[in-house]
Amino acid sequence: MNGINSVNGNADNDGYLPLPQGFATAAIHAAHEPEKWEHMSVVPPIVMSTTFKQHSPAVPKIYEYGRSGNPSRNTLEECLAAVEGAKYAMCFASGLGATSTLFGLFNSGDHIICGDDLYGGISRLFRIVGKPLGLEITFVNATNLEEVEKDVKPNTKMIWIETPTNPTLKVIDIAAVSKIAKKHKILLAVDNTFLTPYFQRPLELGADLSVYSLTKYMNGHSDIVMGAIVVNDEALHNKIRFLQNAMGIIPSPFDCAQVNRSLKTLALRMQQHSKNAIAVAKFLEGHPNVIKVLHPGLPSHPQHKLAKKQTAGHSGMISIYIKGGLEESRKFLSSLQVFTLAESLGGYESLAELPSIMTHASVPEEQRNELGISDNLIRLSVGIEDVEDLIQDLKQALETIK
Template identity: 55%
Template sequence: MKFSTKAIHVGQGADLATGATIVPIYQTSTYTQEEIGKHKGFEYSRTGNPTRQALEECLASLESGKYGMAFASGLAATNAVLSILRPGDHIISGEDVYGGTYRLFEKVFAHYGITATYVDGVNPEEIEKAIRKETRMIWLETPTNPLLQLTDIAAVAKIAKKRNLLLAVDNTFATPYLQRPLELGADIIVHSTTKYIGGHSDVVGGAVVLNDRPLYDKIKFYQNAAGAIPGPFDSWLVLRGLKTLSIRMKQHEVNALAVANYLKIHPRVVKVNYPGLKEHPQYELARKQMSGFSGMISFELKGSFTDVNLFMKSLRIFSLAESLGGVESLACHPASMTHASIPKEERERRGIKETLIRLSVGIEDEEDLIADLSNALEI
């Protein structure tokens, strides 16, 4: 089956009890057993739930994986992956990384003796140079949040396999519709399903997809033991979002490219970061490992924080808000929002300036979006 067909059908057969075409919301915490030890595959909804199972099967299929696990948030999924590490272990991460991931590395797992080194993820050679005898995992975002940098997944996968390291890729920005890291050699994929996969800004969730059974068993044990799982209704909302992922991503990309082309020639814009622009330094890599460029843009505005704040307040269609990937367009100030947990000096060294704006370009009419930006830039 092709992607769009799998998104609608995998794990989503007609309900055996009623014939319901759409997977029901199994809003139950427990399941009646016929006798001690004899049940119908489900005992307690922290361990397993039919609605969640449908979501997990579909996500695995879309990422070309064997095993999928759904979590209560993207960070819960990240936390579950990191749970396989032990005190003294070392992670290598691209330095342009989501602020919540950085916070988890530095404020949570550092207390358990797990350390992280941040390198220029654009250059696989820098990742290889950072490997130490205690290194156990390489963590990548590609495209990155918020600077839209790319890492050559296949090149890093070769390094990881040569050195017997795990390669985890946060695929939230690209989605499986545009990029499938397992096919490029990654070991683990992480998603915030809150974003494009859910697609409607009405649910918080996360996911992990992989192929290795022993690794799956470890993370699955943690999923059940720690219990950061989505409820049946949240699982159903994400599953509903998956059905339209392909058509939404096509429109996100069309609109984002139009917005990026508008911004790159505007006199008040210093720089535009969008891998779909031919001027992007990794445009060819984006074409090679992605089938499209997604809907995320960041750009630097001329002026100061005051100018950025005025711009944000002047928007009428774009909403000033955290998160991304919904059908509606959002504008974000990474330095004070998504990446505020990174110390200011380090944040600015990485290129996340006070004048950087991140746009999640929605699926409204592109002319309305450009008119909204134009109006805000002229005030």
């Protein structure tokens, strides 16, 4: 567990699981021993070299070539593993890059089960890129465990889920899906981008892979694009590490140093995102121009009890259905002054977007309709500004659609 005790955390966490004890300490100190560097710097240096001098042919001191390994990237990977309470972490050029790398684990004809409510880019990757590679993809409502198991075939190699899902914030029972995966000896990958290991530990719940777009909360400053895969199994780690090098989907040392910096404040940021989001959600739930609020921390959420059971809290993600259609959504989003109309999420600033024509526009219309990704569904990424200003901004924007 690398010094993190996820059981004996805070005793009172509003009914959620205890917060991970020692998380902030691990984020600040893991893989950051000044003794690692001759100059004893407290902040790890950024090593930009693409190649490294060797003692003799094929006998490097540690590193040989930047794609195969780099001190800045390795430091970040060690720290990521520590905050997850895991053994191994590997970084990639983006979250989609991390997911694309997993395709290298499979052969033509292999079958993958995917949750039906996914980030649009991931859905596009599985549907459009996976098909010519010969991968068979089945999308299922992963909240329905019977449906998940029913779709397992002899050639099924992996189950891929997001929880909470994007953008309708459904919560999927990781432990229950893990039992299905283990029963059939297939991998379970969980996209944990929305919650980070501060609020949810997929590997501890039985997943084989915990996958991230580090671009979002883990970096949290809207200035880096990167992804990661975290695992405990050594053989699986070795396969993905080989693919990381062979496929070359790696991040730059500078970007790794930036994410490494950001992890130091992850605990503080997630606490504030969580506090702001629940306050905003409660306000929105009482507004006459809001039809429905989706936030796992609200008792009105269909999987509220499950969220309390498997997570230690929720991030800044909220989705809402407002009165009206596309015209009203455009008016509402254009009227926001503190929230910024933009794609992405998880930064310190608050963002708002319209999934149907932005982040999820690539999802087939029929599937969007089935999932409820309508033109009046707004996705909010609540930042860490003063919550009173956020609520006032939403209030004045909602008043424009009367």
